[in-house]
Amino acid sequence: MSEYPVNMNVKPDVKAFFDPATNTISYCVKDPSSDACAIIDSVMDIDYAAGRITYDHADELIEYVRSNGLKLEWIIETHVHADHLSAAPYIQDKLGGKIGIGDKIMVVQDTFGKVFNEGTEFQRDGSQFDALFKDGDTYNIGNLEAFAIYTPGHTPACMTHVIGDAAFVGDTLFMPDGGSARADFPGGDAGELYDSIQKVLSLPDDMRLFMCHDYGPNGRDIQWETTVGDEKAHNIHVGAGKTKEEFVKMRTERDATLAMPKLIIPSLQVNMRAGEVPTDKDGKPMLKVPVNGL
Numbered sequence: 001m002s003e004y005p006v007n008m009n010v011k012p013d014v015k016a017f018f019d020p021a022t023n024t025i026s027y028c029v030k031d032p033s034s035d036a037c038a039i040i041d042s043v044m045d046i047d048y049a050a051g052r053i054t055y056d057h058a059d060e061l062i063e064y065v066r067s068n069g070l071k072l073e074w075i076i077e078t079h080v081h082a083d084h085l086s087a088a089p090y091i092q093d094k095l096g097g098k099i100g101i102g103d104k105i106m107v108v109q110d111t112f113g114k115v116f117n118e119g120t121e122f123q124r125d126g127s128q129f130d131a132l133f134k135d136g137d138t139y140n141i142g143n144l145e146a147f148a149i150y151t152p153g154h155t156p157a158c159m160t161h162v163i164g165d166a167a168f169v170g171d172t173l174f175m176p177d178g179g180s181a182r183a184d185f186p187g188g189d190a191g192e193l194y195d196s197i198q199k200v201l202s203l204p205d206d207m208r209l210f211m212c213h214d215y216g217p218n219g220r221d222i223q224w225e226t227t228v229g230d231e232k233a234h235n236i237h238v239g240a241g242k243t244k245e246e247f248v249k250m251r252t253e254r255d256a257t258l259a260m261p262k263l264i265i266p267s268l269q270v271n272m273r274a275g276e277v278p279t280d281k282d283g284k285p286m287l288k289v290p291v292n293g294l
């Protein structure tokens, strides 16, 4: 990790928001030395059966930022989520801030532009986002210096965001007893995921790690925070020196048994557009279902 500007002496305030509908954890990360903050992986509520979108979860984040007098500088997506819709544009409209994601979003847009048979009006250049991060790119949240690391495997555009002594891993890792995320979506790769996890595990042992999801395995309460040291020692998929071969075999066999996430169809269409709902030829918000396309 020596090539990355790790600074464990900086300790941002992290407030977590759990969404029970999708088991997603969104975060507000605040610079302790100013009012600046960032929101990571927000959630827009959808009743997919009814085609109804609401904003209760996003409003909770917005209320938190407002009531604490914070200034929102960044709205970060760790990746194009397949299990929930991002509320980034809704939050940006209310609070400002720049929407950022990894520059490999272009690969994801190309893949799913084909799956959803999008026309040329759907740009595959990431231009729906305000910032596209490359490996090692730094950015500021007030006086905090943050940086992003490529951690592909779950999807090609996955990045881990490191802010002081806190790293937001997206779906690269789950809590130690949850293991890791699936790697079988188009563009996913179990071997790449293993390598990405090793990058995260090469951060300092006492680095705080914040998950994007938790499903409370074996009936335990929902948790979202651990450390690099804890993952290295105890992660059921990669801890205690599991080899790449062991991991790829386990991940491939396990992924073959998993059903598609309930919200993958609306999530991809919205999230590859930085959280904007697509519109039809008359400008009406409209989602598609590609038949046997996934």
Ligand SMILES: [Fe+2]
Residues within 6 Å of the ligand: 079, 080, 081, 082, 083, 154, 171
């Ligand atoms: Fe994901």
